[in-house]
Amino acid sequence: MGFRVRSFCVLAAAGLLALPGARPAVAQTAAQTGVGSRVTVSADPEVLARSARDSRDAGDHAGAAEAFAEAGRALVLNHDAAGAAEAFTDAARSRLALGDVDGAYAVLAEAARRLEAAGPEAHGAAGRATASLARIRTNQGRYAEALALLDRSEALGGDALDGPGQAALAYDRARILDFLGRAEESEVHARRALTLRREHLGEADSLTGDAQNQLAVSLQAQGRYDEADRAYRGALTVYEAVNGPDHPHVAIALSNLGNILRRRGREHAAEPVYRRAVRIAESSGDDELLAQCLTNLGWHLRMTGRSPEADPVFRRAADLLVTVAGPDHPFTGIAFANLALILGDQDRHAEAEPLFVQALAALEPAVGTDSPDILATLDGYAHTLAKLDRKAEADAVYGRTLDIARSRLSPGHPEAMRQTVAVADFLLDDGRAAEARRHLDEAEAALFQRIGAATDPRAGALRRTQALFERQVRADWSLAHPARAENSLTPNP
Incomplete structure (x- = not known):
């Protein structure tokens, strides 16, 4: 099973916590956020923010996280919703710098609760904090929770957002719906995001390229390969023009374009595209992006009858994903399924069977038991059961694949x-x-x-x-x- 590579910075703090409409950025200073610009009620936010910045600069991210959070609480009491949201976001970034994703989520959840309770004038800021919560859940592979959080974010303040903010929420929704296998709905929101970004940011903007890539992902999931090909090439053109030929965003578009070329029967054209994507990803420092690009290359090798070459590629991708995403993430589930398929190619079906079970255990809670994204895994599992002479079980799994294909495709x-x-x-x-x-x-x-x-x-x-x-x-x-x-x-x- 290959990847449709959705977006860059899957676990990076800056991209994860960008407010709707804003570009990923480093934590801002007090002068930029307004921290310290109000008279405090229970604490001095300026003192807290200064302490937080000093801690951060000294490498004490835990101390910075606590101080930024305290500043956020004080600013809520001072009715400075925008400043509070930024302070809490800085606290969450400090948690992410420690690798503490759950801690970052807790900080933002507190921000959303406090800001919502502060009254209607703070609901827009609460909605932006909730949108960041949705991004965290998306990146953790908890897609149903992410969608519910995004619904809440829009209810709190989506209508008040400017054009780029509306585009960011549409883009986030398109990603989540695609992960849930709801490709037609995803397409609608991807097109809205693309239209808004072209209108407000212009064609030559990396965020516009992101929306075009997501649109292509949604089209690919529907089997509309000619349209997806054009959209991926459009995203690639934007990324190369804005970021240069060796930027990680370019690897995203290239790896996806390789998938389309392969599916359209142009395997010889696909391989150099895949390999270029891997080379760029290797130099990016983003192990999750590298794992996705390796997976797509490995799938190409397997589908062109070169399973022995695909084996080490899949194993490297799986090792990377277990490390950066964890064994229960749906991306890791895909990696386990690919390893199982390679074992099946070698007639090692008894070894493949538990890997398929492990893959489904990671995939089904995230994407659903009837998602089209689990078809390849279910098919491989059914084939393995048949080879192990467990035909009744294989029959049941094959029946399930037909039900998914008929109801969801x-x-x-x-x-x-x-x-x-x-x-x-x-x-x-x-x-x-x-x-x-x-x-x-x-x-x-x-x-x-x-x-x-x-x-x-x-x-x-x-x-x-x-x-x-x-x-x-x-x-x-x-x-x-x-x-x-x-x-x-x-x-x-």
């Missing part, structure tokens, strides 16, 4: 076609040709519906038609010659 979606072919192979191997033929016929009708609606590139559709027709021929042969079907050759996927 549009008719004729490329992933739905691939999954139908995989299920048909299992059923044919199990002597259930009539059942396989029924599923294949349904998929064929859906694919031609998609072609007729002009939502699928004809070349890609024809490749999927070939795979379906091959299985239909095999099913017909099995039905016509049941005694000889066991000795017939199985077409390659």
Whole structure:
């Protein structure tokens, strides 16, 4: 399973805690935030802020976090909502500098509570703090919580935000919905973010490139590869013009573009794009970005029949993700699934099976039990169960994949076609040709519906038609010659 690389600075403090509409920035000074510009009620915020800055400058991030938080509390009492929000944000940044994500979340949660309780005039600041809480949950892979927090953020003050602020919330919502497998909804919000950023920031702005990349991600998830290709290239053009050819943002667009090239059958063009993305990511210092770029390269190697080359690439990605994201993060779940698939390629199915279980344990709580993003993992798990002669369990998992494809993907979606072919192979191997033929016929009708609606590139559709027709021929042969079907050759996927 590959990554659609959504955004940069997945765990970086500056990007994580940027207020809606604001660019990631280092912690601001008292003069910039207004800390110390009011007469305090219970404490002197200027003294607290000075102490916080001194602690931070001395490398005492724990002391800085406490002092900034105290300044925030004092500023709430002084009815300085904007200054309080900035002070609490600085406290959270100091927590992140210690690697204490939970501590940063707690600080911002306190800020949101205090600011909301301070009255309607502080609700906009409370909404901005809540938006940062949503970003933390998104980056932790807790997407349902993130969406609820973003809803709360918009309810508190979304209408009062300027254009860039509205764009930031739309962008955040697009990311979360995409992670939850709700690609059509994600597209709507990504387009809004892109429109607003083009209007307020211009085309040549990195944030505009981010919105274009997210739009491409949403289109890719819907199998609209031609449109996604154009959007990824647009993001790449913006990133290279604004940041230079070796910036981490460029690696994001390149790795995603490689995915599209591969899916459109242009594997030879995809490989140098993937490798350039990895080279940039290696020099970026962002291990999570590197892991995602490595994963996409590894998936390309595996899909082009080079599993031995993919093995060390996947293992390196998994090691990085366990370290930077933890074993329970959905990104790490994808890494575990890829390792399991490689073991399956080597017929080491008994070793692969627990890795699939571990992968699903990380993925399902984050993206949902019916998410299209778990299809590849479920398919690999079902195949492994079949190879271990646990056919009843494999049958149940394959049935689940078809249910997801039918309920969550549009008719004729490329992933739905691939999954139908995989299920048909299992059923044919199990002597259930009539059942396989029924599923294949349904998929064929859906694919031609998609072609007729002009939502699928004809070349890609024809490749999927070939795979379906091959299985239909095999099913017909099995039905016509049941005694000889066991000795017939199985077409390659």
